[in-house]
Amino acid sequence: MAVALCYFLGSLLGLSLPFPSTQISAIWLPNAILLAVLLLTPRRRWWIYLLAVFPVHLLAQMLKEIPLQIVLINFAGNTGEALLGAVAILHFTAEPRRFDRKTMLAVMVFGGLVAPALSSLGVAALFAWIGLGTAPFLTWLLRLLTDALAVLTLVPSILLARQVFRRRTLSPWRMAEAAALPVGLLVVGMLIFVGPEAGPGRTSIQLYAPFPLLLWAAVRFGLPGISLSVLLLDALAVYGAIHGRGPFTAQLPIENATSLVLFLLAVCVPLQLLAALLAEYAIAQKEHRRAETLHGAVLTSLHDHIGVIDRAGVIIEANESWQGFVRDSGLFWMNRASVGVNYLEVCRSAVRDNRDASSEQALAGLEAILGGDRNRFQMEYTFLTSSGELWFEMSAEPLQRPEGGAVIRHTDVTGRKQAELESREQRMALAHLTRVAMLGELSGAMAHELNQPLTAILSNAQAGQRLLAREPVDLAEIREVLKDIADDDRRAGAVIHRLRAMLKKEELALQPLDLGEVAREVLDLARSDLITRNVLVTTRLSPGLPPVRGDRVQLQQVLLNLMLNACESIAISEPPERRVTVTTTRVADGVQISVGDRGTGIAADAMNRLFEPFFTTKPHGLGLGLSICRSIVTDHGGRLWATNNEEKGGATFHLVLPAAEGAR
Amino acid sequence: MRAHRLLVAIVDDEEPVRKALRRLFLAAGIDVETFASGDELLESVKTNRPDCAVIDLHLPGSTGLEVQQRLARAGVHLPTVIITGHDQPGTAERALAAGASAYLCKPLDEDRLLDAIESAVREARGGGCGEGGGCGEGEEVEEVEIAASGHSGSRPAAGLLGPKS
Numbered sequence: 001m002a003v004a005l006c007y008f009l010g011s012l013l014g015l016s017l018p019f020p021s022t023q024i025s026a027i028w029l030p031n032a033i034l035l036a037v038l039l040l041t042p043r044r045r046w047w048i049y050l051l052a053v054f055p056v057h058l059l060a061q062m063l064k065e066i067p068l069q070i071v072l073i074n075f076a077g078n079t080g081e082a083l084l085g086a087v088a089i090l091h092f093t094a095e096p097r098r099f100d101r102k103t104m105l106a107v108m109v110f111g112g113l114v115a116p117a118l119s120s121l122g123v124a125a126l127f128a129w130i131g132l133g134t135a136p137f138l139t140w141l142l143r144l145l146t147d148a149l150a151v152l153t154l155v156p157s158i159l160l161a162r163q164v165f166r167r168r169t170l171s172p173w174r175m176a177e178a179a180a181l182p183v184g185l186l187v188v189g190m191l192i193f194v195g196p197e198a199g200p201g202r203t204s205i206q207l208y209a210p211f212p213l214l215l216w217a218a219v220r221f222g223l224p225g226i227s228l229s230v231l232l233l234d235a236l237a238v239y240g241a242i243h244g245r246g247p248f249t250a251q252l253p254i255e256n257a258t259s260l261v262l263f264l265l266a267v268c269v270p271l272q273l274l275a276a277l278l279a280e281y282a283i284a285q286k287e288h289r290r291a292e293t294l295h296g297a298v299l300t301s302l303h304d305h306i307g308v309i310d311r312a313g314v315i316i317e318a319n320e321s322w323q324g325f326v327r328d329s330g331l332f333w334m335n336r337a338s339v340g341v342n343y344l345e346v347c348r349s350a351v352r353d354n355r356d357a358s359s360e361q362a363l364a365g366l367e368a369i370l371g372g373d374r375n376r377f378q379m380e381y382t383f384l385t386s387s388g389e390l391w392f393e394m395s396a397e398p399l400q401r402p403e404g405g406a407v408i409r410h411t412d413v414t415g416r417k418q419a420e421l422e423s424r425e426q427r428m429a430l431a432h433l434t435r436v437a438m439l440g441e442l443s444g445a446m447a448h449e450l451n452q453p454l455t456a457i458l459s460n461a462q463a464g465q466r467l468l469a470r471e472p473v474d475l476a477e478i479r480e481v482l483k484d485i486a487d488d489d490r491r492a493g494a495v496i497h498r499l500r501a502m503l504k505k506e507e508l509a510l511q512p513l514d515l516g517e518v519a520r521e522v523l524d525l526a527r528s529d530l531i532t533r534n535v536l537v538t539t540r541l542s543p544g545l546p547p548v549r550g551d552r553v554q555l556q557q558v559l560l561n562l563m564l565n566a567c568e569s570i571a572i573s574e575p576p577e578r579r580v581t582v583t584t585t586r587v588a589d590g591v592q593i594s595v596g597d598r599g600t601g602i603a604a605d606a607m608n609r610l611f612e613p614f615f616t617t618k619p620h621g622l623g624l625g626l627s628i629c630r631s632i633v634t635d636h637g638g639r640l641w642a643t644n645n646e647e648k649g650g651a652t653f654h655l656v657l658p659a660a661e662g663a664r
Numbered sequence: 665m666r667a668h669r670l671l672v673a674i675v676d677d678e679e680p681v682r683k684a685l686r687r688l689f690l691a692a693g694i695d696v697e698t699f700a701s702g703d704e705l706l707e708s709v710k711t712n713r714p715d716c717a718v719i720d721l722h723l724p725g726s727t728g729l730e731v732q733q734r735l736a737r738a739g740v741h742l743p744t745v746i747i748t749g750h751d752q753p754g755t756a757e758r759a760l761a762a763g764a765s766a767y768l769c770k771p772l773d774e775d776r777l778l779d780a781i782e783s784a785v786r787e788a789r790g791g792g793c794g795e796g797g798g799c800g801e802g803e804e805v806e807e808v809e810i811a812a813s814g815h816s817g818s819r820p821a822a823g824l825l826g827p828k829s
Contacts, residue, residue, distance in 0.1 A: 444750060448722065451749030452678050455770040459684035462774040466691035481687065488680050531677070531724050532750065 030057075031078050031116075031147055032154035038086035039159065046086075050079055073126045081119035081147065085110050103276070107155055108269060116147035138258060145261040152268055153231040156223045177220060184213050185229055189236035192247065207247060207263065214267060218275040226275050230268040237264065304411045307337070311370055311404035313344030322410070343408070344370075358382075362394060369396050369406045380413065391417035427635075431628050432505040435557045438564065438625070439502055445529035446499060453492035460485050498525060501553050508635070512547035512660045513555065515591050516584050522559045523582070534575070535567050540583040545591050549660040550636045558629045558640075562595040562653045565625070568618065569599030569650065577650075590638070590659045596652035601644045610642055633657070671695045672781060673714040675705050675731065676747075677723050685718070688774055694781070702731035709740055716781050716788075721748035721755065732762050743784035747772060 030053075037049055057075050088110035089103075120143040127139070188209050210233055218226040237260055299306060305322035309315050318326075318339050326337050337346045344366060350359035358381035365377035378395040391414045399405035439446070464481040467474055498521070523530075523537060530537055559582075566580040577598045584593045602610065609615045611630045616623030633640040638657035645652055672694050674685050682698040689696045697714060699705045702723055717735075721728035728746055735742055746759040749770040756767045765784035768776060 444752070448750035451770045452681055455749065455772055456678075456680040456684040458771040459681075459688045459774065463684065463687035463691045466688070470691075477687075484680065484683065488684075491680070528722070528750070531722055534727070536724070 029150050029154060031081050032150040033158070034078065034082035035085045035115075035151060036155045036158035038082055039089060039155070043090075046083075050083075053079065069130055070127075073123055073130075077119045077123035077126075080122065081115045084118060085115035085151070088114065105273075108152060108272075112148040112151045113144075116144045116151070120144045120147065138255065142258050142261065145258060145265060149230075149234060149261055149265055149268065152265070152272065153227045153234065156272070157227045157231070160222075160224045181213065181217055181221070181225070181229065182232060185210065185217075185232050186236070188213060189233050193233070193237040193240035211267065214271055215274075218271040219278065222279055223272060223275045226268070226271045230264060230271075234264055304409050307343065307408045308399060309343050309366075309370075309406050309408060310399075313342045313366070313370065315339050315341055315343050316405070325410075366396055366406060366408070369398050370404065372398070372404075380417075382417075390414045427628075427631055428505065428507070430624065431554065431557065431632060434561075434622075434624055434628050435502055435553075437622075438557070438560060439499065441564070442526065442529050445526065445532060446495070448528040448532075449495050449525075450492055453488040453495075456488045457485050457492075460488070502556065504553070506553070508551045508554065510549050510551055513550050513552055514545065514547055515555075515593050515657065516541035516543075516545060518552065518555050519559055519582050519584065519593060522556050522563065525556070526560060526563060529564075530567065530580075533567050533571070534578060535570065536579050537563075538579060538581045540581065542584050542586065545584060545586055546659040548591050548636075548638075548657040550657060554632045555636070555657075558632055558655065559593070559595070561625045561629050562655070565653070566595055566597035566599065569601075570597050571599075573599060581652075587656060590657050592654060592656045594652050594654045596645060596650065598645070598648050598650035601649055602642060602651045607642070607644075611640070669693060669695045670716065670781070670785060671697065671712075671714040673705055673708070673717040674698045675700075675702060675717060675723065675728070676720040677701065681720075685772075688777075692774070692778060694778075702726040702728070702734070705731060706734060706738070709735070709738075709742070713740070713742065716743045716745065716784050718745045718747055718777075718781070721746055721759070722750055729759060729762055732759075732764060736763060741788065743788040745777070745780045745784055747777075 034049070034053060038046055041049065054075065057078070058071060089106045092106040092110070117140075120140045123143065124140040192207065192209060214226060214229055214233075217229040221229075241257065241260055299317075299319040302319055303321060305325050306319040307315050307322050308317040315337065316339065318337075323338060337343055344363065347359050347363040347366065350356060351363060358379065361379050362381070365374070365379060368374040369377050376395070376397055378393065380391060380393050382389055382391050384390075390412065393411045393413045394408065395411075396406050396408045399407055460481050464478055464485075467477055467481070502525075519539065519541060523539070563580060563582070570578050570580070579598060581596045582593065583596070584591060586592075603617075606615075606617060611626050612623075613627040614623040615627075630640050633655060636657055638655060640653070640655050642651055642653045644650075672689055674682055674689075674696060676682050676685070676698075677700055679700075682700070686696045686698055697708065697712075699708065702719070703725060705717065705719075719728040719731055723731070726734065728748070732744055732746075735744070743765050744763070745766045745768060746764045747768050747770060748755065751769050759767045765787060766780035768780060
């Protein structure tokens, strides 16, 4: 409805204002209006508008008593032009409201040039056909140019209308500016186009007068500004031309009109392109600033200390956390590491002054990253502050740009480290407790172990006393007796020593170990118990196995646990089945030791849960033994798993430990 | 009256213990043969029967008690002294019920050990004559002599058998 109304008014206006002696309206707005509408609405609705416009068009033209033929030709021309323009423009830009250069050009070329040209051609042809064509070329040109001007001034204004009115509250200055512009244009326009008498002398200089104002309009008020300003001038110029005034009066009316419109177009087009360019630039600036702000905000928000160094090692950017830390920590190598300082030099001086391994490591890592030898570098380091020991993790990655560089990050991992240490301590304590419990189970057997040497010592000593009472004393024999006593004593001492080692709660003491020897020691420890339980242990210990790196006591604990478990599983078996086999072999990733029995085997549903804490198949078991064994083995970098024996029943537990470095 | 040296079999799985006991018995005038397991003893007994067996309870394979049972089943009437380093409740009763003459805990005091052996042998010999010794006349009484222990200030040599006084 609104469209129809505008079209109507535009038509009336246009029809009322033909250029003198031409049938061409000086200002023909309806086409431009229609084009704008078509650009704003979805294609399927177009027919509505076209249909709505028809009666209005008829009405307007009827009111001016224009013959029907002409009316129809005009209608065809107008709607054809708008349609053609709309289709072409939409083909080139998806979003016509975003008036960048591309859109502007499309509007100019298709809406302002091609469409009117073609439609005018059609109209001119038709006029000629019905015998109305006087000066067809000029007619065509004038119609083309006036339509072009209308399109160029109206279409952007209409399409950007929403933008213009959405402006945030204008400052008084801006409002003054917005008021001053049209006033200025009015004054100048009147002076040029309306005021003076017609005369060729006026032409050149005064024509340039509006230019500064229009430039101001384009720069300060963008596309709508320039478009409307030109429209205003156009109105004034047309008014002047109709009344025989203004600079363009020297030639034939139609030529004058053409010159006028051409002048306005010549002024309008470049300035509109300028305005479009400025708009594009402003958007790009805004985007850039937004990205910058976001980038800055991200860096500032990060709790980690982030620093960026260039290829030479100079710090080119550092976030708030980094700078704050440098300021406040007062510590050796982070000190002085602010933007502009060469970070590599800082590290080097730290190495020189403190001879500290972490600085060296950091330096080496950074140089490797900068040199392109590594893609990622990470290390942990610690230092003492007044509030205690802090743990940090430093990582560095290459900066993805042609000039190279690196991004360095220091993260405070004190919390995590402490949690790790605590959990490790707890695991150690748990391992110790279960070890003690296991040894408690063996205590009877241990007592027996000690009793044997004591028995031998006592009987030897008493034998010795008897021998001394004889005549002559057999000194050689006495010597043997004493030697045997000493040996037995040492044996007892060894048992106690081993026991004490297992009972102690100490940090991991990693050393190269022979797994076969560890197995033998465990068998020794459990010997008495095994005899008591009446279990026969068969060993198949391969010679020449590479050493593994581990803690003797903890590995003994694991093997002991496995053996006691094996004994438990054969507790109800008959003697031939009361066997446990311990085998050591070389495997690809290290050394494997297997403890197998011919007992009851492992039930299918228990298999998955075997190493779970508190899972046990024993009536009085705590269920921690195997889970602790597994965590010990994992700490050693090995694997622990169980299988059921296919042939003879029972189960075997396998333990694989990696061979110690340098031993193959 | 004639005295002959006793032959005692020692069964213990540990070499140092066997060696020490052997020394002790030899010093006390007793002949010794040593075995590391019950099976070895049972083999040897077929050809050479000792006067007494000192058997450790804690043996691989057959335990001391099992060895005793196997001896009995084989019809070998051998006085046994059970020794152990790992005394547990009820074991003593079981051992004695199974026919052991004595049950001793390690470390072994020589006097008690030698006493036990002496009693065991005596019982075995005197068993045919009724309880607690005292044989009828007409039976030859064998004298067994175990040398006095070497330490001074001790009680008189235990178990010196002689003709009944």
